[in-house]
Amino acid sequence: MQVGNARYISATDLPDSLPVFPLTGALLLPAGQLPLNIFEPRYLEMFDHALRGNRLIGMIQPSLVEPLELEPGLPALSKMGCIGRITSYAETGDGRYILSLSGICRFRFLEEVKTSLPFRQAKISPFIADLNSAQEEDSVDREKLLATFRSYLEANKLEADWESVQRASNLTLVNSLSMMSPFGPAEKQALLEAPDLRARADTLIAITEIHLARGFGDPDTVLQ
Incomplete structure (x- = not known):
């Protein structure tokens, strides 16, 4: 997989630890683009650190099953996240970064790395199969996926x-x-943890159909 000017082909191309950015409700997937607006000092320092190095950040949600905080302000983390590479960024002039992360592959969170830095770091185990996930494309029921997407748009009066x-x-x-x-x-998180591309497509279809059946067609609900 090529992301920006870097190529990620095997495990040797990926780190076994990296800074992690816990963000509830954020989802990054391989080949996806996640825009971020960074303004907290610790995360500004984290992205400065990444830009000086390999430009890699681990996006991960706080744990949904272990709400306990390890320390004040440090929630437990989910067991899976996604590695992203900073492929574009801009300084706003008022102390913020506007940037884009490009998804490389998912990772298994193994353990927290103790550090004196203000941001969190973790030991990880990358899902190397994600680097070749394009090989799974033929397994997706594209027709059903598009039909479900069209139903969602019609329910919400979107184009x-x-x-x-x-x-x-x-x-x-x-x-x-x-x-x-x-x-x-x-x-x-369920979409992130789907074992392969076909399972993710099937999960997305199922979730959308459930919400549509419950009257999910809310004009104030739009794709992000």
């Missing part, structure tokens, strides 16, 4: 750029729709 949708690969389509979906943290 889409169908020309761009039709051009998108199955990998881009599944992961982008999963990331843009307006679902809650638990559902986002």
Whole structure:
């Protein structure tokens, strides 16, 4: 997989530890693009640190099953996140970064790394199979996925750029729709933890159908 000017082909291309950014409700997936607005001092320092190095950050949600804090202000982390590479950034002039993370592969959170730095770091085990997830594209039921997406748009009186949708690969389509979906943290984590691309597509279809059946068509609910 090529992300920006870097190529990630095998385990040797990825670190076994990296800074992690806990953010509830945020979902990054391989080949996806996650925009971020960074303003907290500790996270500004984290991104400065990453920019001086390999530009890699681990996006992860606080644990949804272990709400206990390890220390004040340090919630337990979920067991899985996604490695992202900073592929674009801009300084705003008022102390913020506007940047984009490009998803590389998911990782298993192993343990926290003790550090004197103000941000958190973790030992990880990358999902190397994600580097070749394009090989799974033919397993996706694209027709059903698009039909469900169309139903969601109609229920919420939204429109889409169908020309761009039709051009998108199955990998881009599944992961982008999963990331843009307006679902809650638990559902986002389920999409992240789906074992493969087909399972993620099936999970996205199932979640969307459940919400539509419950009258999810809320005009104030839009794709992010």
